[in-house]
Amino acid sequence: xxHRFTADQALNWLVLYFDARSMFVRRSGTSSATTACNYGVxxxxxxxxxxxxxxxxxxxxxxxxxxxxxxxYADDTQMYIAASKDDLKVNIDILEKCxxxxxxxxxxxxxxxxxxxxxxxxxxxxxxxxxVDDALSLQVSDAVIQPSATIxxxxxxxxxxxxxxxxxxxxxxxxxFHIRALRHVR
Numbered sequence: 168x169x170h171r172f173t174a175d176q177a178l179n180w181l182v183l184y185f186d187a188r189s190m191f192v193r194r195s196g197t198s199s200a201t202t203a204c205n206y207g208v209x210x211x212x213x214x215x216x217x218x219x220x221x222x223x224x225x226x227x228x229x230x231x232x233x234x235x236x237x238x239x240y241a242d243d244t245q246m247y248i249a250a251s252k253d254d255l256k257v258n259i260d261i262l263e264k265c266x267x268x269x270x271x272x273x274x275x276x277x278x279x280x281x282x283x284x285x286x287x288x289x290x291x292x293x294x295x296x297x298x299v300d301d302a303l304s305l306q307v308s309d310a311v312i313q314p315s316a317t318i319x320x321x322x323x324x325x326x327x328x329x330x331x332x333x334x335x336x337x338x339x340x341x342x343x344f345h346i347r348a349l350r351h352v353r
Contacts, residue, residue, distance in 0.1 A: 282310035
């Protein structure tokens with residue numbers, strides 16, 4: 168005989184999953200005091216990823232309302248714009264307004280934007296490299312982010328001219344490290 172859950176039973180099950188949770192930190196055998204955990208999803212649980220995706224999904228519509236393109240990977244959100252030299256400053260203003268709204272959304276939903284982990288890069292076409300102002304910066308949550316020469320996205324190092332030189336150098340360095348480590352195995 169199979170048992171079917173009603174909507175009320177399913178809702179009660181979810182409430183029990185999230186309600187009355189606590190947390191503590193343990194390091195070197197010493198534990199902190201236990202404190203209530205009223206926000207977020209249980210990490211390491213089988214439903215954790217699904218619940219977090221449902222929790223953060225509406226952020227996509229907030230970003231999209233500014234016409235800013237974006238990708239979301241777990242707890243990482245990448246926003247980007249395509250702009251010509253003539254409308255670059257206008258588009259950066261839009262990106263800053265979008266970032267401010269994202270910051271407010273995160274605060275309202277019990278999350279925090281970490282400007283120290285925020286990066287910006289300005290990709291340029293080969294014919295426009297010399298004419299783009301390198302001094303442009305981006306305001307993120309009361310912090311000024313200067314464009315980087317390279318960024319890492321999903322394990323790929325991208326440079327502002329999209330040459331992949333730095334990525335190839337990083338892969339070669341990792342290969343040499345592992346080849347040297349194999350010497351110790353034999």
